[in-house]
Amino acid sequence: MIRRGDVVIADLSPVVGHERGGRRPVLVLSAAPYNTWPIGMVIIAPITSTDRGLRHHVAIGKEAGLRGSSFVMPEYVRAISQRRLADRPLGVATPQTLQEVQRWISDFTTDLS
Template structure:
């Protein structure tokens, strides 16, 4: 299995849910540097994506086929997690 690299979009299971965070299996943008991703902690820092356009200025739109998404999606910059 390949390792996630910064800038790639991976399908991630975000459960268990805490608070109002994005939940379920969804595409997520890897933002941590590769040295961290491949390190002993086994963690990767990501930003989940959604297909719901909410007009939030800091949601970054990604149009297909960019990143391998099938439909217009939005990177939810407020939901950084590892």
């Protein structure tokens, strides 16, 4: 079963516009109960190995099963079909990483006006 915090390889193509695509690791953000619903969807944030120097890109590393330093991109959070995911997770993000990603998502979705 896919769980919140799992890092899994996903096929995010095809894409539209500036969406992140290709076969890449993603961080699962949705909770386990949602991941078992019959609709077969999970909420994810893609991961990149490119350091763009953006403060909202959250560092994630080998503890999550990745080969080297990488960054979660919370601005690209989306729901995808579980059929896009590999069969097994690479690893699991730390609670601190999950909390920081969630904080950025909250910032992005809070009305500041």
